[in-house]
Amino acid sequence: MVESKQQWKAWLYLAPAIVLLMVFTVWPIVNTVRMSLLEGYSGLKAAGGATFQFGFGNFEKVIQYRRFVQCLRNTVLLCVWTVPISTFLALLIAVALNSIKPLQKALQTIFFLPYVTNSIAIGMVFAAMFNIVGSFYGTQNEIIVTAGIINNVIEFFGGKPVNWINYGSSYMANMTVMIVYIVWNALPFKILILLGGLQSINKQYYEAAKVDSAPRSRVFWRITVPLLSPMLAYVIITGFIGGFKEYTSIVGIFGEKMGPPDDAGRLNTMVGFIYDSLSANNQGRASAAALILFGIILVVTLINLQVSKKRVHY
Amino acid sequence: MTQKSMSVMHDRDLGKTSARQKAGKALVYFGIYAFLILMALIVLFPFYWMLISSVKSLEEYRLSTPTLWPRMILLGNYAEAFTTAALGRLFVNTLIVGVVSTILSLVITVLTAFAFARLEFKGKELLFAALLATMMIPGELFTITNYSTVTTFGWINTYTVLIVPFLVSVFYIYLLRQNFLQIPNELYLAAKVDGTSDWKYLWKVMVPLSLPTLISITILKMMGAWNSYIWPRLVANDEAHRLITNGLRNAFTDTTGDVNYPVQMAAVALVSLPLFLVFVFLRKYIMSGVSRSGIKG
Numbered sequence: 001m002v003e004s005k006q007q008w009k010a011w012l013y014l015a016p017a018i019v020l021l022m023v024f025t026v027w028p029i030v031n032t033v034r035m036s037l038l039e040g041y042s043g044l045k046a047a048g049g050a051t052f053q054f055g056f057g058n059f060e061k062v063i064q065y066r067r068f069v070q071c072l073r074n075t076v077l078l079c080v081w082t083v084p085i086s087t088f089l090a091l092l093i094a095v096a097l098n099s100i101k102p103l104q105k106a107l108q109t110i111f112f113l114p115y116v117t118n119s120i121a122i123g124m125v126f127a128a129m130f131n132i133v134g135s136f137y138g139t140q141n142e143i144i145v146t147a148g149i150i151n152n153v154i155e156f157f158g159g160k161p162v163n164w165i166n167y168g169s170s171y172m173a174n175m176t177v178m179i180v181y182i183v184w185n186a187l188p189f190k191i192l193i194l195l196g197g198l199q200s201i202n203k204q205y206y207e208a209a210k211v212d213s214a215p216r217s218r219v220f221w222r223i224t225v226p227l228l229s230p231m232l233a234y235v236i237i238t239g240f241i242g243g244f245k246e247y248t249s250i251v252g253i254f255g256e257k258m259g260p261p262d263d264a265g266r267l268n269t270m271v272g273f274i275y276d277s278l279s280a281n282n283q284g285r286a287s288a289a290a291l292i293l294f295g296i297i298l299v300v301t302l303i304n305l306q307v308s309k310k311r312v313h314y
Numbered sequence: 315m316t317q318k319s320m321s322v323m324h325d326r327d328l329g330k331t332s333a334r335q336k337a338g339k340a341l342v343y344f345g346i347y348a349f350l351i352l353m354a355l356i357v358l359f360p361f362y363w364m365l366i367s368s369v370k371s372l373e374e375y376r377l378s379t380p381t382l383w384p385r386m387i388l389l390g391n392y393a394e395a396f397t398t399a400a401l402g403r404l405f406v407n408t409l410i411v412g413v414v415s416t417i418l419s420l421v422i423t424v425l426t427a428f429a430f431a432r433l434e435f436k437g438k439e440l441l442f443a444a445l446l447a448t449m450m451i452p453g454e455l456f457t458i459t460n461y462s463t464v465t466t467f468g469w470i471n472t473y474t475v476l477i478v479p480f481l482v483s484v485f486y487i488y489l490l491r492q493n494f495l496q497i498p499n500e501l502y503l504a505a506k507v508d509g510t511s512d513w514k515y516l517w518k519v520m521v522p523l524s525l526p527t528l529i530s531i532t533i534l535k536m537m538g539a540w541n542s543y544i545w546p547r548l549v550a551n552d553e554a555h556r557l558i559t560n561g562l563r564n565a566f567t568d569t570t571g572d573v574n575y576p577v578q579m580a581a582v583a584l585v586s587l588p589l590f591l592v593f594v595f596l597r598k599y600i601m602s603g604v605s606r607s608g609i610k611g
Contacts, residue, residue, distance in 0.1 A: 010435035028459035
């Protein structure tokens with residue numbers, strides 16, 4: 001009697017969450033799989049009474065689509081560059097922060113600052129820093145009004161200005177800007193986690209190393225990195241998951257065009273592709289792409305977990 | 315060589331090495347500080363550039379050799395930014411959505427976390443595991459269907475569409491459940507003996523004891539509303555309901571070329587300001603919430 005009363009009460013507490021989850025989480029999962037398997041499914045056409053054939057046509061079409069391959073390449077490239085760079089830099093900064101006493105708190109606060117920002121807003125600042133005012137097409141008789149602060153710094157050190165994001169800029173220059181911005185954005189979270197990990201390492205290991213007068217580099221690779229490996233695995237996995245969902249940082253710098261003025265969509269990503277398909281009222285294609293994205297994230301996470309099982313010391 | 319002279323030599327050797335060690339150590343520390351300060355300057359530079367550009371005149375901004383400190387501080391840019399982007403309206407919209415969704419979300423999170431932490435019911439473990447599994451799925455997968463769902467409900471261009479679909483966060487439920495589980499059983503049993511109802515116990519004992527976690531959730535949720543872009547752009551892109559991030563991007567569509575950067579930077583600074591204030595005063599809660607999540611916003 002009491003037992004069933006508590007059952008009933010528990011479901012009452014859960015009711016609001018369950019109802020919302022049913023509508024906005026469970027149903028979308030089912031429906032996305034359904035739409036992805038109906039060839040060329042479109043909500044608009046479905047409302048008009050059209051029927052769709054069951055099959056894997058959406059997946060085939062998505063994979064063959066040139067735009068999709070480009071989006072996939074952009075996303076993978078961004079991941080492959082930004083995750084190792086930001087992890088390595090964050091590790092260096094965290095270790096350095098952990099080894100000092102004066103100014104530690106102040107510097108820690110500064111390094112966390114980029115986390116509390118709006119990625120569209122600060123993307124606009126980065127765009128301003130890389131932007132060239134004037135004409136810059138790599139030809140003679142160019143008028144450069146302002147080369148942008150980054151180019152000013154490059155010129156100060158004797159380099160040549162680069163067309164980073166303007167009309168006629170190269171793919172490599174665009175990607176470099178994106179990598180710089182994404183790394184800048186990714187650092188605070190990684191530093192926070194890694195520093196937390198470092199501070200929880202037992203000091204006795206270091207004292208033992210001191211007694212053996214082990215060199216600094218060996219202490220780093222043999223003590224710090226292995227003991228930090230669970231945190232490193234964590235920031236790498238979340239880094240990859242975040243990297244595969246990259247979208248707003250590109251909107252921040254390049255705007256909705258997702259590319260320089262002369263080549264819109266050049267820097268589009270997987271998520272961007274899904275939204276483009278959705279705006280084009282092609283829900284079948286959007287669903288297939290979303291499931292592919294999910295599959296990639298799942299595989300990458302599993303690989304990471306597998307690798308860390310072998311390498312991570314708990 | 316006598317024993318004495320040997321020991322003197324030994325001492326001198328020791329003195330030498332320790333002096334060298336000291337010098338080496340100082341050099342290492344100098345290197346560490348130099349590296350950290352250089353990195354800190356790189357991290358801070360965009361903020362500095364945003365602030366000084368926002369008070370320059372367009373002429374000064376367009377100088378081929380940039381000034382590192384504005385010659386004249388022009389606050390008019392801020393007024394212009396405020397009207398160009400209609401920031402007032404955007405602030406109000408975002409505040410309404412942020413406050414309402416935070417309150418409702420907190421209530422739902424508290425109720426759900428309590429059921430999972432304190433109450434017994436069939437299939438509890440299985441249901442919780444299923445909830446956690448949904449965290450793996452990228453949000454875009456839900457968006458596709460949710461877009462048609464809210465269209466069917468007739469919610470397009472309303473506040474409801476910005477609030478309701480995101481009220482339940484599995485991550486917040488998880489966070490709060492962990493916190494609830496740490497509250498000792500004895501407290502619950504004592505309350506039961508006193509005849510306190512579950513409902514009263516939850517709000518009078520558990521919620522006050524979990525205040526730091528609830529504050530973390532509040533801040534992250536508010537920041538989420540402030541920074542959300544994709545969903546608001548998709549479903550509420552009209553004047554009356556547009557949120558701040560979307561409004562900012564909308565007002566300044568050109569990122570490259572000869573645009574009025576000082577005004578644009580002033581708008582960016584205005585949008586960033588509330589986030590900085592939250593950061594300055596509530597850093598502790600943000601950092602503790604974030605270190606357990608890995609989710610931005």
